[in-house]
Amino acid sequence: MPTQVAFFVEVLAGGLLAGVMYALVALGFVLIYKASGVFNFAQGSMVFFAALTFVSLTERGWNFWLALAVTLVVMVVLGVVIERTVLRPLVNQPQITLFMATIGLTFVLEGLSQLIWGSQPHGLELGIADVPIDWLSQKLNINISQFDIFAAFVAGALVAVLAVFFQKTRIGRALRAVADDHQAALAVGIPLQHIWAIVWAVAGFVALVAGLMWGVRNGVQYALTFTALKALPVLLIGGFESIPGAIIGGLIIGATEKLAEVYVGPMFGGGIESWFAYVVALLFLLVRPEGLYGEKHIDRV
Amino acid sequence: MSAVIKPKTDPILSVINIEVIYDHVILVLKGVSLEVLDGQIVALLGANGAGKTTTLKAISNLLRAERGEVTKGMILYRGERIDRSSPAELVKRGICQVMEGRHCFQHLTVEENLLTGAYTRGYIASGVREELEKVYRYFPRLKERRHAQSGYTSGGEQQMTAIGRALMARPRMILLDEPSMGLAPQLVEEIFEIVRELNRKEGVSFLLAEQNTNIALRYADYGYILENGRVVMDGEGRELAENEDVKEFYLGFSSAGRRSFRDVKSYRRRKRWL
Numbered sequence: 001m002p003t004q005v006a007f008f009v010e011v012l013a014g015g016l017l018a019g020v021m022y023a024l025v026a027l028g029f030v031l032i033y034k035a036s037g038v039f040n041f042a043q044g045s046m047v048f049f050a051a052l053t054f055v056s057l058t059e060r061g062w063n064f065w066l067a068l069a070v071t072l073v074v075m076v077v078l079g080v081v082i083e084r085t086v087l088r089p090l091v092n093q094p095q096i097t098l099f100m101a102t103i104g105l106t107f108v109l110e111g112l113s114q115l116i117w118g119s120q121p122h123g124l125e126l127g128i129a130d131v132p133i134d135w136l137s138q139k140l141n142i143n144i145s146q147f148d149i150f151a152a153f154v155a156g157a158l159v160a161v162l163a164v165f166f167q168k169t170r171i172g173r174a175l176r177a178v179a180d181d182h183q184a185a186l187a188v189g190i191p192l193q194h195i196w197a198i199v200w201a202v203a204g205f206v207a208l209v210a211g212l213m214w215g216v217r218n219g220v221q222y223a224l225t226f227t228a229l230k231a232l233p234v235l236l237i238g239g240f241e242s243i244p245g246a247i248i249g250g251l252i253i254g255a256t257e258k259l260a261e262v263y264v265g266p267m268f269g270g271g272i273e274s275w276f277a278y279v280v281a282l283l284f285l286l287v288r289p290e291g292l293y294g295e296k297h298i299d300r301v
Numbered sequence: 302m303s304a305v306i307k308p309k310t311d312p313i314l315s316v317i318n319i320e321v322i323y324d325h326v327i328l329v330l331k332g333v334s335l336e337v338l339d340g341q342i343v344a345l346l347g348a349n350g351a352g353k354t355t356t357l358k359a360i361s362n363l364l365r366a367e368r369g370e371v372t373k374g375m376i377l378y379r380g381e382r383i384d385r386s387s388p389a390e391l392v393k394r395g396i397c398q399v400m401e402g403r404h405c406f407q408h409l410t411v412e413e414n415l416l417t418g419a420y421t422r423g424y425i426a427s428g429v430r431e432e433l434e435k436v437y438r439y440f441p442r443l444k445e446r447r448h449a450q451s452g453y454t455s456g457g458e459q460q461m462t463a464i465g466r467a468l469m470a471r472p473r474m475i476l477l478d479e480p481s482m483g484l485a486p487q488l489v490e491e492i493f494e495i496v497r498e499l500n501r502k503e504g505v506s507f508l509l510a511e512q513n514t515n516i517a518l519r520y521a522d523y524g525y526i527l528e529n530g531r532v533v534m535d536g537e538g539r540e541l542a543e544n545e546d547v548k549e550f551y552l553g554f555s556s557a558g559r560r561s562f563r564d565v566k567s568y569r570r571r572k573r574w575l
Contacts, residue, residue: 174417181404181405183363187361188397189470
C-alpha cells in the first residue's frame, strides 16, 4: 500500500476508534437525558469516580473481577442515592434548576472521590497493552492500537446489551415509555422514581465502562472529568436523545478531529485537535439543531 | 357471552366534598361530591374549565405531578381512603385513568403501549398474553396495527390504544377523560359502544368526563354537571337528557323556539345554578 494511503487509513481508523471512546461517555448523558430530561453535567465526574474506585481497589490487591463487581455495585448505589437526594426533592422544578443541581453534584463527586481515594494519579492496566497490532504494521504499514480495537468491541457489546435491555425487557419498555410521556407513564402505574433510579444506576454502569477505557488510555486522574466536555460536541451532532446518535456522533467527532489535526492543522501551526470538535458541532447546530438522530417529534396533520 | 352484570348498590367510588388547589393559590374545585356505584357508567359533564379533568386527576392522584393538591374532603374506593395513595398503587388496586388527548407512548408500537399497561402486574406473568388477546378481541383494529409506531396511528386508534392500555392492568374502574375529543362522530359512537360492552361484559365501572353531553347522556346511567368547580346538578342519564335547563345549556336546543341573544342572556342570569 502506498505510504500516503496507509497513513490516511491509519489516521482515520485511529480517529474512529477514539470516537468510540467519546461515544462511551456520551451514552451516559443520553440515558439520563432521555428518561428524565436532565442534562447530567456530573457524568464526567461519575466516570472519574468509577475509574478511581476500581483502580484503588485493584491496587489494594483485590482480584480484578471482584474489584469490578464491587465498583459496579458502588456505581449502582451511587446512582440510586443521587436520585433520592438530589433529583427527587427537585421533581417538577424547571430544567435549569436540575441542571444547576448536577453541576453542584459534579464538584461534590470530585471532592468525595479524592477524599476517599486520594488525589494522586494512577496507571490502569486491563491486561491489553496499548501497542500497535504487529501484523497490521508489518503487512500494511498501518499502526492501530490493539487496545483501541478492544475498546471498540467493549463499546459495541455495551450498546448491544443496552439495546436488548431497552427493547426486550419490561423495565426497558417502561424506560422508553417514561422518556416518551411522563404523565401517561404515571397514569398506567409506572413509578417514575423507580425508573429514574434505574436510569441513574445504568448511567453509573456506563460510566464505569467508560472510566476503565479512558483510565487505560490517559491514566486515572482528575483530568478524566473533562472527558465529559468531549462528549458535548458528540451530543450536539448525534442528538441528546439517541443512542445510535451518540455512537455516530462519536465516530464523526473522532474522525474529523484526527483528520483535521493531521491535514488541516499544519496550516494553523498545529494544535487544532482540542477545539476542532466544537467547530464541527457549531456548524452542525446551524444546519441541524436537533442533531442527526434527535427525537423526531411525531406530528399528525 | 357472559351474563349481564346487574349494577349492585354499593358505591365503588365516593368523592366527598373535595377541594383542589393548584400552586397553593388557585382554587379549582370548591367542594365536589359524587358517587359511582359498582358496575355503573357515570358521566361528568360541563363546559371547558369546569373542573372535570381536575376531578378525575384528583381521584387518580395525578394532580401532584401538576402541583395540584386535594386540600379538603376525601375520596373513597370500596370504602377505603385513597387520597394519599400513589398513582401506581391505585392502578394496582384497580383504578386506571385514560387521559385527555390519549397520551399514547408515541415512539412505542401499539403492542408495546398495551404491554406497558401491565407494568404493575410484575414480570411477564401468565395472564398478560391472555389479557392482550382480550384487548385485541375488543379492538380488532389494534391487532392489525400492533407493530405500527403509535405516533403514526390515527386518532381513533390512539384512543383505542389508550383504553386498551388501561385494560391491561385489569381495572375495576376506569376514569375516562374526554374520549370523544377530536374524533369523527362515527368513531365516537364506536368508542362508546365498546365502553358499554366493557361495562356489561367485564363489569368495569366508568367515570367519564365529556363535553359531548349528548352522547355521554345516552350511554351513562347517571350524570353530574359541573360548573365553576361545583356540582350544580345530578340525576339519571335519561332524566338529565330530558331536563329543560340541560337542554338549554348543554344540548344546544330549547323547547320554547328561537330566542334572541338578549333573552338567553337574561335567562341565564336568572337561572344561575347555586
